[in-house]
Amino acid sequence: MMRKLGEFNDALDELGKRVAELAQYGYDNPQVFAPIDVKQLLAIGEELQELNLAIKDLTNGARTAIAAQSVIADHINGLVQSSDDDGARKRLNALVDALNRSLCLLK
Numbered sequence: 001m002m003r004k005l006g007e008f009n010d011a012l013d014e015l016g017k018r019v020a021e022l023a024q025y026g027y028d029n030p031q032v033f034a035p036i037d038v039k040q041l042l043a044i045g046e047e048l049q050e051l052n053l054a055i056k057d058l059t060n061g062a063r064t065a066i067a068a069q070s071v072i073a074d075h076i077n078g079l080v081q082s083s084d085d086d087g088a089r090k091r092l093n094a095l096v097d098a099l100n101r102s103l104c105l106l107k
Contacts, residue, residue: 002062009055016048066103073099 023041026033033041073096080092 002059002066005055005059005062009052009059012048012052012055016045016052019045019048069099069103073103 019041023038023045026038026041076092076096076099080089080096083089083092
């Protein structure tokens with residue numbers, strides 16, 4: 001998931017650059033685009049930038065969640081190792097398995 005988000009973010013960044021280039025071309029060549037078209041292109045470019053930043057924030061949040069889940073799983077594994085109760089160890093192992101599955105989804 002993280003790789004796909006990165007790829008999408010890169011593609012979105014490239015699209016934003018292309019829209020900005022098109023807007024600049026329209027600004028430099030008013031016979032090609034009407035001023036309203038240039039304004040719309042600039043607005044689209046701004047929206048793409050905001051979306052790009054939101055995806056970066058989402059990606060950073062996912063990285064933080066991955067790191068936190070890894071730490072939690074490590075601590076739970078420590079509890080499993082120190083537990084004398086078979087039932088508790090099984091429940092803790094199930095919790096670690098669930099955390100690991102969610103980590104796989106995030107990665």
